[in-house]
Amino acid sequence: MDFSKAQFERAYGTFSQLPASILPEIVFSGRSNVGKSSLINKVFNRKNLARVSSVPGKTVTINFYSVGGDAKIVDLPGYGYAKVAKTEKDRWAKMMEGYFNSGRNISLVVQLVDMRHPPTADDIMMIDFLTQTGYPFIVALTKSDKLNKTEYKTRLEAIKTELPTVEKDRIIPFSALNGEGAETIRNYIIKYSGGSK
Ligand code: GTP
Ligand code: MG
Numbered sequence: 001m002d003f004s005k006a007q008f009e010r011a012y013g014t015f016s017q018l019p020a021s022i023l024p025e026i027v028f029s030g031r032s033n034v035g036k037s038s039l040i041n042k043v044f045n046r047k048n049l050a051r052v053s054s055v056p057g058k059t060v061t062i063n064f065y066s067v068g069g070d071a072k073i074v075d076l077p078g079y080g081y082a083k084v085a086k087t088e089k090d091r092w093a094k095m096m097e098g099y100f101n102s103g104r105n106i107s108l109v110v111q112l113v114d115m116r117h118p119p120t121a122d123d124i125m126m127i128d129f130l131t132q133t134g135y136p137f138i139v140a141l142t143k144s145d146k147l148n149k150t151e152y153k154t155r156l157e158a159i160k161t162e163l164p165t166v167e168k169d170r171i172i173p174f175s176a177l178n179g180e181g182a183e184t185i186r187n188y189i190i191k192y193s194g195g196s197k
Pocket of ligand 2: 036037038050051
């Protein structure tokens with residue numbers, strides 16, 4: 001897979017608009033403001049592929065990107081933003097359910113969790129869901145550059161007990177600033193989407 005070929009395709013506001021799922025889909029999921037757009041940009045080595053926002057929780061859309069003819073990137077809407085109206089939360093839930101329960105070709109889910117804090121109830125719910133459904137997934141611990149050495153060690157140890165169902169080498173500290181973890185995440189993407197490079 002040629003990571004440099006990643007390109008924005010379209011944003012979908014309802015599940016029923018989604019295109020047929022043919023190519024493997026690499027899915028990015030996490031709460032609003034966790035650093036999803038920044039991670040996508042770093043992993044695919046592009047500055048403005050996904051829009052980095054200063055205002056969280058603005059868009060409830062599923063964004064599709066293509067990676068040449070090899071795979072799709074699926075950027076799910078962020079969850080857990082308190083100021084979002086209930087109607088938007090309901091729309092979010094419907095889109096998630098629609099996306100995950102319609103037999104799509106999901107090859108890997110990258111679940112993002114802010115490394116500075118214990119996983120939120122919503123994070124745990126997503127991870128439980130992924131564990132139950134059996135979709136391959138990894139956990140990216142975002143904003144790792146914001147922790148000092150001691151905090152880093154403490155949080156990394158703690159998260160392994162907070163997420164007991166996740167294999168330890170699938171918990172990957174990540175920083176969009178210094179690139180920590182980007183290569184490991186790329187390797188998982190390659191491994192699961194069947195690309196040779
Ligand atoms: P929404 O799409 O709005 O839900 O947010 P998102 O999850 O896509 O997060 P985004 O990438 O837009 O980043 C949110 C904020 O966190 C921005 O101000 C980023 O600059 C900052 N940020 C993201 N990743 C990192 C990181 O690894 N390190 C640091 N220090 N800041 C980061
Ligand atoms: Mg975003």
